[in-house]
Amino acid sequence: MMETKSTMANRNIMGSEVVEGFTCKPKKLEPNKPIMHYKTLIYVCEDERCKGAAKCDKAVELREIVKELDLHMGKNRIKISRNLCQGACRFRQVMQINENTQANGCEKNNGIWLKHTHKYSKDDYKKLFLALSNDEDLSDFKQIDMRVYE
Numbered sequence: 001m002m003e004t005k006s007t008m009a010n011r012n013i014m015g016s017e018v019v020e021g022f023t024c025k026p027k028k029l030e031p032n033k034p035i036m037h038y039k040t041l042i043y044v045c046e047d048e049r050c051k052g053a054a055k056c057d058k059a060v061e062l063r064e065i066v067k068e069l070d071l072h073m074g075k076n077r078i079k080i081s082r083n084l085c086q087g088a089c090r091f092r093q094v095m096q097i098n099e100n101t102q103a104n105g106c107e108k109n110n111g112i113w114l115k116h117t118h119k120y121s122k123d124d125y126k127k128l129f130l131a132l133s134n135d136e137d138l139s140d141f142k143q144i145d146m147r148v149y150e
């Protein structure tokens with residue numbers, strides 16, 4: 001049977017039917033179902049000091065931008081997740097970039113920490129997400145230096 005738009009609306013991004021009132025909570029638990037592929041996982045710090053700088057629910061805002069760019073699915077999918085204090089509050093709002101190196105081999109942008117991201121405009125975020133999806137250099141974006149381990 002062909003799915004209509006209204007029946008598809010009750011499914012999450014993985015295609016599972018969802019509990020009414022939720023966008024992602026599946027009706028049927030499948031404990032061994034794999035997680036959705038992502039190319040890039042971005043952790044946005046939403047602990048007290050970073051969130052205070054952003055003054056909004058940044059993860060929600062960023063997910064909308066990712067959707068606009070059609071990067072919420074597919075081989076270049078960008079996943080936005082929240083995390084708590086990373087001990088880098090002086091650089092707030094902090095975002096960590098993690099490439100799925102097992103799946104795509106891209107190491108270049110893996111492990112980069114971006115600073116002052118609450119100052120980004122919507123166009124800045126779009127530029128960042130497109131650069132990530134194309135494995136481009138991120139030197140236009142201010143990064144947090146990490147001390148070399150001695």
Ligand code: FES
Pocket residue numbers: 045046047048049050051084085086087088089090092094
């Ligand atoms: S609150 Fe974000 S790094 Fe500390």
